[in-house]
Amino acid sequence: MHPFILERPRDLEAALALRAQAGRNDAPVEYIAGGTDMVQLLQEYARRPERLVSLAGLLDNRIEVGPQGLRLGGGATMAEVAAHPGVIEQFPVISEALLESASPQVRNQATMGGNLLQRTRCPYFRDVGYEACNKRAPGSGCAAIGGENRWHAVLGTSDNCIAAHPSDLAVALVALDAEVEIRGVGGQRTVPLADLHRLPGDTPHFETILEPGEVITAITVPANPAARRSHYLKVRDRASFEFAVVSAAGAIEMDGSRIRQARVALGGVGTKPWRVPQVEAALAGASLDSTALQQAAALAAEGAQGRGHNDFKIELMQRAIVRAVETAARA
Ligand SMILES: Cc1cc2nc3c(=O)[nH]c(=O)nc-3n(C[C@H](O)[C@H](O)[C@H](O)COP(=O)(O)OP(=O)(O)OC[C@H]3O[C@@H](n4cnc5c(N)ncnc54)[C@H](O)[C@@H]3O)c2cc1C
Numbered sequence: 001m002h003p004f005i006l007e008r009p010r011d012l013e014a015a016l017a018l019r020a021q022a023g024r025n026d027a028p029v030e031y032i033a034g035g036t037d038m039v040q041l042l043q044e045y046a047r048r049p050e051r052l053v054s055l056a057g058l059l060d061n062r063i064e065v066g067p068q069g070l071r072l073g074g075g076a077t078m079a080e081v082a083a084h085p086g087v088i089e090q091f092p093v094i095s096e097a098l099l100e101s102a103s104p105q106v107r108n109q110a111t112m113g114g115n116l117l118q119r120t121r122c123p124y125f126r127d128v129g130y131e132a133c134n135k136r137a138p139g140s141g142c143a144a145i146g147g148e149n150r151w152h153a154v155l156g157t158s159d160n161c162i163a164a165h166p167s168d169l170a171v172a173l174v175a176l177d178a179e180v181e182i183r184g185v186g187g188q189r190t191v192p193l194a195d196l197h198r199l200p201g202d203t204p205h206f207e208t209i210l211e212p213g214e215v216i217t218a219i220t221v222p223a224n225p226a227a228r229r230s231h232y233l234k235v236r237d238r239a240s241f242e243f244a245v246v247s248a249a250g251a252i253e254m255d256g257s258r259i260r261q262a263r264v265a266l267g268g269v270g271t272k273p274w275r276v277p278q279v280e281a282a283l284a285g286a287s288l289d290s291t292a293l294q295q296a297a298a299l300a301a302e303g304a305q306g307r308g309h310n311d312f313k314i315e316l317m318q319r320a321i322v323r324a325v326e327t328a329a330r331a
């Protein structure tokens with residue numbers, strides 16, 4: 001494991017100050033929250049910070065459900081959020097996405113902020129034996145393009161990186177128009193979750209819009225009648241402890257036998273959590289007839305580009321959308 005110094009600041013202000021001086025990305029000073037991703041990366045030498053600033057005990061971990069919607073403290077664990085009665089009842093897609101993630105041990109330890117900021121599972125990023133990885137070593141190339149790319153993205157890719165975003169939670173949240181509260185030395189701001197992660201473009205090593213030292217302090221989800229009728233469908237290689245090959249989050253408000261509004265997002269296929277507004281627009285006013293659902297789902301393939309081994313995802317994601325929408329609508 002890469003050696004490091006662990007800083008235990010007494011409050012969040014001190015943590016922000018320690019981290020802010022260290023620069024934007026893969027910096028010599030980094031935060032650690034639950035540590036479930038960071039420690040793996042240190043073990044693999046994929047990240048080599050000199051210091052880790054612990055956020056343990058410094059972040060709000062409350063879970064609040066009210067008329068305005070849902071608020072999740074950045075330090076709440078995956079297990080706590082998944083088991084919260086208000087989340088299960090009013091935002092089932094969030095609870096389901098979390099329960100389909102990782103293992104009970106990981107979920108007991110991992111936090112909301114850390115989940116959104118976990119790094120890609122691209123094996124070339126995590127295995128430093130491969131030299132070509134623009135995300136880990138900018139300018140070195142991309143071993144996945146032309147390599148083994150069954151796990152990689154088909155949407156939002158560039159010629160510099162095709163890594164899929166790994167978080168299941170983020171897919172459910174982006175479907176529900178979640179926002180992220182951020183705090184840095186310069187103050188506080190709120191951004192839509194859809195804008196938190198960046199497309200790889202020419203700079204895949206810059207993964208988010210966070211400024212150096214900024215911390216995710218909370219996630220908010222506005223109240224929406226569609227959220228109650230929601231479902232997370234995850235297709236994976238084995239039934240537990242596995243990341244998504246393809247996933248779909250669907251949230252549906254019905255008007256009699258027709259869909260009044262739909263919220264749909266995809267995981268395992270995008271370089272960031274991938275909302276599909278064109279599918280949502282086609283679903284509005286549609287019946288649950290399978291032809292109508294398939295026609296709407298087909299629009300998700302706009303702009304999709306397979307790289308060989310992952311071509312199958314383009315059809316699979318359409319099927320996942322149909323199944324997620326049907327299941328949500330009948331909930
Ligand atoms: C075996 C295994 C299986 C897994 N399977 C899945 C899965 O199926 N689906 C899935 O979605 N995930 C899965 N995961 C990933 C897991 O969800 C993440 O490791 C976890 O959510 C990260 O949270 P953490 O608090 O431990 O973050 P850490 O590991 O502590 O940190 C992760 C990153 O976030 C940064 N960070 C942490 N908190 C904050 C904050 N509040 N503000 C700013 N930066 C912060 C850290 O600096 C670091 O870069 C799996 C993990 C393991 C180990």
Ligand code: SF4
Pocket residue numbers: 120122123124125132133134135136141142143144145152160161162163204
């Ligand atoms: S897909 Fe991205 S993370 Fe994977 S090897 Fe290519 S540049 Fe690195």
